[in-house]
Amino acid sequence: MLKRALPLALAATFVLLAHGAHAATTTTFLILNESNKQMGEQVVERQDDGRTTVRFTYKNNGRGPELTEQFRLGPDLLMTEYQVKGNSTFGAVVDERFTRQGNLAEWTTTSDQGRATVDAPASYVPLNSSFEVVSNAITALAASRDGKIALLPTGTLSQTKLETAEVTNAKGEKQTVQLLALTGIGLSPSFYWATTGDKPRLFAVVIPGFLSMLEQGWQDAIPDLARRQKAAEAQMLTDVAAKLQHPLDGLTVVRNARIFDSDKATVGQPSDIYLLRGRITAVMPAGSPTRAANNVVDAGGRIVLPGLFDMHGHVDRWSGALNISTGVTSVRDMGNDNAQLQAMLDETAAGKLLAPQVVPTGFLEGESPYSANGGFLVKDLEGAKNAIDWYAQRGYPQLKIYNSFPKDILKDTVAYAHSRGMRVSGHVPAGLRAQQALDAGYDEIQHINQVMLNFFVKPDTETRNLNRFVLPAEKVADLDLNSKPVKDFLAQLAKKQISIDPTLSAFAFLKQRDGDVNEPYADFADYMPPDVKRSFSVGTMKIPADKEKRYEKSYARMVDFVGVMYRAGVPIVAGTDDVPGFTLHSELALLVKAGLTPAQALQVATRNGARYTRTSNDRGSIVAGKLADLVLVDGDPTTDIRDVRKVSAVITRGFIIYPNQIDAALGIKSFVETPPPVVQQSALAASSGQAVGGGGNDGALQRIEGSARKHD
Template sequence: MKRLAVLPLALAAAFAAQAATSTKYLIISESGKQIGEQAVERQDDGLTKVRFIFKNNGRGPELAEQFRMGADGVMTEYSVKGNSTFGAVVDERFERKGDQAEWKSTSEQGKKAVSGPAGYLPLNGSFETVSAYITALDAAPGHKMALLPSGTLSQTVLDTLEVNGDGGQKQSVQLLAQTGVGLSPSFYWATTGAKPRLFGVIIPGFANMLEEGWQGAAPVLAARQKQAESKMLEDLAAKLQHPLTGLTLVRNARVFDSDKATVGAPSDIYVLRGRITAVLPAGSPVRGADNTIDAGGRIVLPGLFDMHGHVDRWSGALNMSTGVTSVRDMGNDNKQLQAMLDETAAGKLLAPQVVPAGFLEGESPFSAMNGFTIKDLPGAKDAIDWYAEHGYPQLKIYNSFPKAILKDTVTYAHSRGMRVSGHIPAGLRAQEALDAGYDEIQHINQVLLNFLVKPDTETRNLNRFLLPAEKVAGMDFSTKPFKDFVADLAKKQISIDPTLSAFAFIQQKDGDVNEPYRAFAANMPPDVARGFAVGAMKIEGADTLKRYQQSYAKMVEFVGIMYKAGVPIVAGTDDIPGFTLHSELALLVKAGLTPAQALQVATRNGARYTRTSNDRGSIAAGKLADLVLVDGDPTKDIGDVRKVAAVITRGYVIYPQEIDTALGVAPFVKAAPQLARTTAAVADMNGGGNDGARRRIDATAHQRD
């Protein structure tokens, strides 16, 4: 849901004054539909004015921005007004006079003494501020620049090529990687030569923003960007995934039994070729183990499931560092997802195992740009056939799907062996989707809209958030309509994917760190943590804020009511990967589950409702060795689930400390259980001229030091 919010977020910096020019960029979806634009006017006195608009899936930002650059290349003023992706008011300004900088937005204000070049980092801005940074960093010593309020931005050239315009014109462009902001690099295409500026942005599998007249260059730019990005990711995977060759013994582990939601006596777990071969009482005789990991009495969980992800190539590190070894992808570009699955299987991508859900949408002005967009039943059947043939066990139906063919579509998906879930198509209530054969519903708002919508209620725009925010506070869950609905969910065993963490945004006050982020904000890089205090919705006045907070509290309460009635609950994020799955579990505890029951939801239920119980969801001989070693006891304090000391999955051991350090995240644990190899195992890995294996061994040895 929030993946689109990254589009308007950008940076600000300085570039020298230049002659008045104007540039227009078009934002084009992967399907070829224009979904936004950025119009830029650069005046000869150093003032730049920008109009940015982007709309997809019934929402998007609209921004009016301007900033002025001094002759010395230092930003002297900046302002932006408009609305954010979910409708929050954007009103932000910055001013620098000499060595004094001052800024203010709806969520923060500050001042700082600064000397030398430094660029202000807006909380909401257009891509034109990225363009300013590209120019400034090209001329900066070491291609680095200080940021305000804090941090340092760096820029590296990855590739250069010549592209052809739509009218036959040619231009040399370069691919840049900027690091120092966020949890992964940002990739931009820029012009070459003196004072380079932004040429375009490629978001693989989703959209591109290029200068008008150069849209035909998108495919070649996307291919070259993928090649460069893949090299970076493959190097990262080789560095952070330590292979377990031969038989591995995980000694003295307290195993979480996901069926009983209890912790057993200390055990020894044997792992070979990515699977568990035996679970024996601790201290049992050891026969020929090549590697040993001493769990030291730590609790070992089955790999956690995030049941609502939208994976990309960089999210895997966040999942791995937090113990999420399986992610159900709930909507993606089909081609991109298939490529990521191949890369993960080949060990070239640091990523969890992905269970894909096929995305099916209908045509409307509000359509989302994922999966297949269809018009009629034959089109829906063709899409379902493609998904079934490519191994998708589940279908996800979206907001604009034609309600007239819903029942027949669900029936056909069931005939192909697929579960069916989704949003509730516009014009229907949740009960009608259940009657049509749904097996699962995504998001708590989609569940409670059942009691708020009429056939003519438009739910493909912000209404699907505003109506629950306004009305749920006044609901009486003890009345017959609610009891009957919950009873039907339980009788039919309809699983619910509430994504409570993602929906906390409806109750957030500007300037306050939102509830799901509070437990880990202090561990994040400063620029990431700063964004946690930015409100997403337009909330006018204390009374409205109180009502929205009450509505959110009742959403959490309703999840607890469903769980206690026997309705299956699964744990999904639709938010920052990994870290917010832990937040989701904390919210389930707030809803009334015990910590052990919340862990059961994230393990056993994850496997059950992805149909992977045969090899995941519990720790037993024959199953995949997806193991999460944690400090503390998350069965008593769910907050301890954040203390992941080591992760074993796909035949590798992974240390969150290493990932956290690479991402600029403060580690959540102080010490990790180390991997000890026998002499024979080391010799075997170092033999045969396997330089890649030797590099991994060296990395492991260095980590042990």
């Protein structure tokens, strides 16, 4: 769960509830997880000279940001001076300044600097901040004439009111708050509860299933706010799904498709693929007679892939669009809030959520100061068995064990999960090596760092903090991949067929320096909205200047080691734990960099995905009887893996979905501007049952609205 730490742009969301114009005031906000355990706080001090200071700390899973901010506001309620210092979630130095004097705005960060001439109200968007910045923006948006304000360096911020609620604090005091959806930053709306009145300010942030933050004393309002927020989000998402998922009712034929054979890792001769009610009914040579098809998709000789698997996601309601638009039709969720995940599975099955099909993994953690939030926290074997029963009864095919799990019950826990028919994977619990996890019965290991730590940790090595990143970055550069310990470990992995989920794309931050676009983002950064692209140049970890080359070498050796494992017969799966969809393509490129051919990398993302989620009976290849999860791709990703980004259309769950429509809604520039047309057989031909030749006869066909270029 590399990215389950609170993102800085989100971790900062927790802000002051203003109480009038007192000379010097201090307000404390508590950050609480779903169990009401305090995970951090934000303290806001307003000085009588107009200066505001914010101190923000948050720790989860052995890491988290520590920030100190100072700023002043101008007459337009937006910042004229701003400064933040501290450390980011993974320890990178934060040092950022912004000033506006008249029409001149200037900013400097550890990764960029710039200036702009502005003649209207504009809100600077820091790369790292508390969300007092958001609170100020909410106030300014309420005062603006059109409900919008310009953003610096670029963009426009707007907000929409979704809901109101009355809340009561511990003293019995009441007030009315409103739920706002802010758009213009990032790839999805951000939701905030704000006060009402002429100058609203942020009241609370609720992240259902993860954490919440409110002013101390108002915590009892969290359940009601979470319930209302989930309902409002659900309606927005239902509207999005209805707009972007185009149903393929009746028989559909995908004509003239070059099918990627995931078993042989080859591309076959042109074929016609028949689909009905979300499943493949037949695959025939191109040009075979088509009898009364309701819909015809002209693949035009494009390569058609089985739906891709992301084997390491942490899904949320807004990530589905990114996955589907990039051809990811199945995601293995590797840890989530149980109630939230169950709700998303129901919503997806009902067609109310634009999302891939999710294969759930049960999350199991032990109690410690480093514990991750989510799933079940257990103390003993009885608790572990109860949690496994809960997951097994709900059809979870796999269990994930995390860093603080009690090592003395590890073997018995794994054995019990196996008895319930579940695979077992995870991080390696603190105090153990990967070899010991294999001895305890693991079927899979998550993350390349957890694999490499096998050669460096001792029983007293603490791997629940940043050591699990720093130690591999320091040590792997000198690891001899031909040494006996390495060869013996490889032999064990291959003999036991232990699958490895390396998430190489997620670990490229080990070598990233401030100002450089992180390697996995380089191929798609220019397609992202400007604020998202800007964030890709922010260093994640504090890298000493004299160790930059060492860290770079260590990461390169980790990539090489994945290739060594593959050639040794160790099963590899493709997961991200990063930007949904787009970094799966990056993961495949890194597999090619490790020595796999492009076709082998595609095989990992299709056949292996199905094999190690136990869904091979209905996914992973394009054959009759399986789910109709199809990805139409421009170019040839079997020869140039970068072409896998050129997704022109996706078919899944009985819908055809166009990435360029999703991209337009999210402010992303599309890799493919013109998707293949969908045509519908005329009413006369359909009712008479006459055959339509596979090669054409367009006179009997008419285009339907789903042509995608309408961007509806």
